[in-house]
Amino acid sequence: MASESISVIKLRDLLLVTVPPDPDDETVSALQEQVLRAMAQHEAKGLVLDISTVQTLDSFFARTVAETVQMVGLMGGRTVLAGMRASVAVTSTQLGLTVGNSLTALNVDRALDLLNAAPSGSRRV
Amino acid sequence: MKEEMNTPSKSPATVLGSEDSFRLLVESAKDYAIIMLDLSGHVASWNAGAERIKGYRAEEIIGKHFSCFYPAEALQRGLPEQELKAAAKDGRFEDEGWRVRKDGQQFWANVIVSALRDKDGTLRGFSKVTRDLTERKQAEVQIQQQSKEIMELSTPVMQVWQGVVVAPLIGSLDSNRTQQFMERLLGRIVETNSPVALVDIMGVPTIDTQTAQHLVETISAVRLLGAQVVLTGVRPAIAQTLVHLGIDLSGIMTRASLSAGLQVAFDILKLQVVSKDSSH
Amino acid sequence: MNENEPHQGEFRITSENDIVMARKVVRDAATTLGFGLTDVTRIVTAASELTRNIYHYAKSGVMHWRVLNSGTENGLELTFEDQGPGIPDIEKAMEPGFSTGKGLGMGLPGSKRLMDELTIESTVGKGTTVVVRKWMRK
Ligand SMILES: Nc1ncnc2c1ncn2[C@@H]1O[C@H](COP(=O)(O)OP(=O)(O)O)[C@@H](O)[C@H]1O
Ligand SMILES: [Mg+2]
Numbered sequence: 001m002a003s004e005s006i007s008v009i010k011l012r013d014l015l016l017v018t019v020p021p022d023p024d025d026e027t028v029s030a031l032q033e034q035v036l037r038a039m040a041q042h043e044a045k046g047l048v049l050d051i052s053t054v055q056t057l058d059s060f061f062a063r064t065v066a067e068t069v070q071m072v073g074l075m076g077g078r079t080v081l082a083g084m085r086a087s088v089a090v091t092s093t094q095l096g097l098t099v100g101n102s103l104t105a106l107n108v109d110r111a112l113d114l115l116n117a118a119p120s121g122s123r124r125v
Numbered sequence: 126m127k128e129e130m131n132t133p134s135k136s137p138a139t140v141l142g143s144e145d146s147f148r149l150l151v152e153s154a155k156d157y158a159i160i161m162l163d164l165s166g167h168v169a170s171w172n173a174g175a176e177r178i179k180g181y182r183a184e185e186i187i188g189k190h191f192s193c194f195y196p197a198e199a200l201q202r203g204l205p206e207q208e209l210k211a212a213a214k215d216g217r218f219e220d221e222g223w224r225v226r227k228d229g230q231q232f233w234a235n236v237i238v239s240a241l242r243d244k245d246g247t248l249r250g251f252s253k254v255t256r257d258l259t260e261r262k263q264a265e266v267q268i269q270q271q272s273k274e275i276m277e278l279s280t281p282v283m284q285v286w287q288g289v290v291v292a293p294l295i296g297s298l299d300s301n302r303t304q305q306f307m308e309r310l311l312g313r314i315v316e317t318n319s320p321v322a323l324v325d326i327m328g329v330p331t332i333d334t335q336t337a338q339h340l341v342e343t344i345s346a347v348r349l350l351g352a353q354v355v356l357t358g359v360r361p362a363i364a365q366t367l368v369h370l371g372i373d374l375s376g377i378m379t380r381a382s383l384s385a386g387l388q389v390a391f392d393i394l395k396l397q398v399v400s401k402d403s404s405h
Numbered sequence: 406m407n408e409n410e411p412h413q414g415e416f417r418i419t420s421e422n423d424i425v426m427a428r429k430v431v432r433d434a435a436t437t438l439g440f441g442l443t444d445v446t447r448i449v450t451a452a453s454e455l456t457r458n459i460y461h462y463a464k465s466g467v468m469h470w471r472v473l474n475s476g477t478e479n480g481l482e483l484t485f486e487d488q489g490p491g492i493p494d495i496e497k498a499m500e501p502g503f504s505t506g507k508g509l510g511m512g513l514p515g516s517k518r519l520m521d522e523l524t525i526e527s528t529v530g531k532g533t534t535v536v537v538r539k540w541m542r543k
Binding site: 080081082083084085086087088089090092093094099104105106107110111 | 307311312315319320346347348349350352
């Protein structure tokens with residue numbers, strides 16, 4: 001039921017996943033499952049996580065995202081976190097969180113550009 | 126000046142004549158120190174206001190040289206002599222500055238020195254009217270301080286180019302200020318959709334561990350957004366401090382000057398444009 | 406702040422979904438009190454960490470919130486109380502990265518950084534109370 005709120009869109013060889021504004025832990029876990037399944041199914045080479053509506057990024061959410069990035073990496077894909085809000089970025093940094101090896105972009109457009117372009121991104125967090 | 130001490134001269138008071146009513150007025154004026162000086166600058170008359178403002182009673186001060194009202198720094202500049210010279214030359218000299226009371230306390234004074242000449246035009250002495258403007262001065266200082274603080278608080282984050290914001294940091298950085306700066310910088314990056322932010326620390330006098338940590342934090346937060354910080358204006362002293370403090374700035378782009386930073390910004394933007402084109 | 410707004414409240418945490426609900430309660434309280442967006446996000450994120458700790462380590466507990474007034478400043482106080490296993494070594498628990506679960510170990514130390522004050526009282530076998538406060542920046 002929780003996973004209904006996650007949308008996974010396939011754009012050529014990329015996946016665009018929109019994360020809901022205030023997901024509970026179950027939804028966050030389901031997101032990881034769904035993303036990995038879709039990656040395998042579509043043989044996608046990259047993943048864009050649109051977090052532009054996310055209001056709270058706590059350590060559980062951050063850990064799941066970091067894990068997912070790592071797992072997608074093992075499956076040969078690259079992940080871009082797109083559209084993090086300024087208030088969320090300030091808070092996460094202060095909380096001491098990192099989001100692993102994810103690339104970041106100001107918005108989905110730029111994230112798609114980033115994945116379609118450079119062979120290996122230089123903007124690792 | 127000193128030689129003139131021996132010059133037998135009529136008291137400046139006599140120059141004014143014996144208009145008793147005028148003398149009464151001067152003597153009773155409380156808000157103005159109105160005094161007469163002889164040619165060499167020795168106090169010849171003293172009123173109630175002078176006593177109130179400067180703290181000396183008439184018996185104590187008459188005959189003394191007026192340089193005792195000045196702080197050491199003004200004496201070094203030879204200010205008392207200059208005032209008399211200027212008044213003698215132009216007829217009148219006005220000045221504002223710190224003066225010293227009998228008890229050593231300083232007050233902010235507005236001073237008008239006028240030359241007193243007799244009918245023949247011969248210089249006889251000087252009148253000196255002093256007002257205590259300490260309160261006004263304090264208010265001014267406070268306003269200056271406040272506007273400086275306001276300026277510091279509202280560190281501007283300017284969009285200087287499509288995709289580039291510049292934030293010049295000026296003055297000392299405490300945690301509260303750095304935190305506000307961080308929030309404003311991130312907000313502007315998102316608003317203006319700018320992938321590059323130049324943070325210029327040329328105007329930051331000193332940096333400590335905490336401030337440096339805040340800067341590093343700010344840079345990490347900017348990266349989370351999907352943008353990059355180029356730290357510019359890193360003066361030699363600041364570079365030394367950062368290294369000595371063991372602040373890890375690896376992975377952070379730094380440039381000595383803002384213009385060098387701008388060049389980096391354009392390179393980053395160009396790279397993005399090129400890679401965008403090559404993808405089609 | 407509106408006179409009619411409640412100045413305190415309480416929320417029970419018994420299920421995982423209550424973590425999200427607690428975040429909503431805190432977001433509303435902090436926003437009504439007049440905190441800016443970034444501070445609201447800080448407070449909500451700390452509340453998320455601390456309610457999750459209750460759910461994970463004690464299974465259930467209560468969150469109280471109340472408005473503070475120091476005479477010159479307004480603030481928000483959140484109290485997280487449980488009758489769970491307690492924390493044997495609080496100092497250790499406050500170290501970034503320390504976790505007895507499989508967490509990141511950032512919940513307690515991170516919440517301390519996000520808030521202005523954080524105090525923990527805990528007795529092994531009896532339970533844990535964590536109090537955090539945030540003052541409104543002028
Ligand atoms: N309410 C609680 N009851 C019992 N133990 C707790 C509680 N909150 C925190 N702890 C202990 O403190 C440790 C650190 O907590 P925290 O910083 O939130 O990290 P994490 O939850 O990721 O482990 C936990 O692993 C746990 O051992
Ligand atoms: Mg925790």
